[in-house]
Amino acid sequence: MFPFSFEWVWDMGHMVFHGGLWYALSILGMGMTYCIIKAVYDTATAKGGGHGDGHH
Amino acid sequence: MDSALIPNGVKRCSIGQFAVWIAINGAVLLWGLLALLLIYFKGLNQTNMNNAYGFALWIWADLAVIALGGGAFFTGLLRYIMGKDELKHIINYAVLIGFVCYSSALLILAIDVGQPLRAWFIFWHANVHSMLTEVAFCLTCYFGVLTIEYIPLIFENRQIERVPFFHHLAHNMHHIMALFAATGAFLSFFHQGSLGGVTGVLYGRPFGFRTGLLVWPWTFFLYTWSAAACGPCFTIFITRITEMATGKKLVKDNVIDLLAKIAGWMLATYIVAKIIDTWVWAAVTAPSLGFTLMDFYSNNPGSAYGLWILIAEILVCGVLPAVLLLAPGLRRNPPVLFAAVTLAVIGACLNRWVMVLQMQAAPVLSFEPWFTYFPSWQEIATTILPVAYGVILISLSYRYLPIFPQEPELNPIKGGQ
Numbered sequence: 001m002f003p004f005s006f007e008w009v010w011d012m013g014h015m016v017f018h019g020g021l022w023y024a025l026s027i028l029g030m031g032m033t034y035c036i037i038k039a040v041y042d043t044a045t046a047k048g049g050g051h052g053d054g055h056h
Numbered sequence: 057m058d059s060a061l062i063p064n065g066v067k068r069c070s071i072g073q074f075a076v077w078i079a080i081n082g083a084v085l086l087w088g089l090l091a092l093l094l095i096y097f098k099g100l101n102q103t104n105m106n107n108a109y110g111f112a113l114w115i116w117a118d119l120a121v122i123a124l125g126g127g128a129f130f131t132g133l134l135r136y137i138m139g140k141d142e143l144k145h146i147i148n149y150a151v152l153i154g155f156v157c158y159s160s161a162l163l164i165l166a167i168d169v170g171q172p173l174r175a176w177f178i179f180w181h182a183n184v185h186s187m188l189t190e191v192a193f194c195l196t197c198y199f200g201v202l203t204i205e206y207i208p209l210i211f212e213n214r215q216i217e218r219v220p221f222f223h224h225l226a227h228n229m230h231h232i233m234a235l236f237a238a239t240g241a242f243l244s245f246f247h248q249g250s251l252g253g254v255t256g257v258l259y260g261r262p263f264g265f266r267t268g269l270l271v272w273p274w275t276f277f278l279y280t281w282s283a284a285a286c287g288p289c290f291t292i293f294i295t296r297i298t299e300m301a302t303g304k305k306l307v308k309d310n311v312i313d314l315l316a317k318i319a320g321w322m323l324a325t326y327i328v329a330k331i332i333d334t335w336v337w338a339a340v341t342a343p344s345l346g347f348t349l350m351d352f353y354s355n356n357p358g359s360a361y362g363l364w365i366l367i368a369e370i371l372v373c374g375v376l377p378a379v380l381l382l383a384p385g386l387r388r389n390p391p392v393l394f395a396a397v398t399l400a401v402i403g404a405c406l407n408r409w410v411m412v413l414q415m416q417a418a419p420v421l422s423f424e425p426w427f428t429y430f431p432s433w434q435e436i437a438t439t440i441l442p443v444a445y446g447v448i449l450i451s452l453s454y455r456y457l458p459i460f461p462q463e464p465e466l467n468p469i470k471g472g473q
Contacts, residue, residue, distance in 0.1 A: 027235065
């Protein structure tokens with residue numbers, strides 16, 4: 001799973017499979033990190049706060 | 057009693073009625089859990105799987121719910137990437153249905169894997185030559201995407217939304233939902249495809265084997281295509297059932313019509329590709345491996361797998377619903393639309409059944425008979441378990457979350473709240 005695992009080989013299979021996995025996990029992780037940090041900031045600065053402002 | 061949790065502008069049944077409904081489904085859920093515990097404690101000897109059937113009822117159910125859950129990724133793609141704005145009125149429900157389908161698939165896999173404590177090995181000690189590894193990676197990541205898409209709905213509950221942090225978090229998640237939806241579409245393309253690829257690369261089983269493009273057999277593309285076609289049909293199917301159960305109209309006709317029309321085009325193009333694939337397989341691929349078409353559809357016990365199953369899958373549950381969904385006059389007739397999406401859903405399930413179970417039933421050596429299999433009650437109970445779980449989660453979400461944005465407008469409460 002990681003390049004430092006004993007069974008890791010720098011071949012096309014490992015790079016494509018794990019590259020795709022880490023690419024997807026990175027996007028999800030960074031996206032959620034951004035949302036959480038911004039929510040903390042918005043809450044701290046008391047921005048907006050109205051209810052039912054029609055997401056979807 | 058729980059009125060403070062119910063969304064504004066909608067009416068729900070009494071808590072007593074709701075509790076009875078949940079209790080009935082909870083009993084089914086407990087039956088499934090009993091079977092699950094038996095399998096966990098006693099092992100896979102509780103199933104009727106054997107050397108011929110390494111994949112059985114669970115894998116069929118898995119592939120079927122993953123195909124039907126495809127409505128979430130495809131509706132998300134249409135809504136967030138292709139800008140079909142009308143679909144914002146049904147995307148919440150598509151996400152919920154997708155969440156139920158994918159969590160069910162993972163639950164079934166957690167039972168089927170036989171040694172759940174080692175389930176993480178597929179990530180840690182990944183076999184990068186296996187399509188199932190790709191399935192495991194994409195399935196898990198996509199379930200993460202669906203969770204991310206479902207969480208803001210929970211935060212929109214009347215009481216939870218009052219907490220500023222959750223309100224802002226939901227808002228921010230909605231703001232970049234296109235990014236998550238695009239990631240979900242990317243993941244779905246590959247795991248739906250790889251599930252088809254698993255059968256298509258089995259060159260030792262001419263019933264399933266297909267030629268293809270580079271490393272991908274044609275079944276790779278057909279599975280993704282059929283999920284994109286039948287997933288939205290399942291979303292419409294469940295929406296209609298919910299409307300019947302609640303006695304309310306929950307989504308406007310123009311939204312359903314748009315989704316049905318797109319599903320119709322996807323289904324029509326899919327079924328043309330499927331017919332071409334079947335013809336090439338029957339006329340070229342299978343004969344090159346020493347089989348004729350009728351070898352796969354005759355001489356089996358009770359003719360359970362006669363030609364009827366091919367006709368049912370392609371014509372009755374493929375061509376017919378595609379025609380019904382493409383003709384505006386037919387599509388806009390509610391009973392016809394319901395029949396069409398029901399057939400499409402059955403078609404997807406039948407396709408997965410054929411590619412998983414008939415593929416293993418068909419003998420590959422001249423002296424072998426057809427292999428038979430009937431699931432044990434433990435397998436049946438654990439396959440029904442996700443259905444009960446899905447009903448409960450959908451019921452809870454419908455009761456407490458603003459799943460259907462058009463519901464207050466379509467069902468005004470006399471005298472206001």
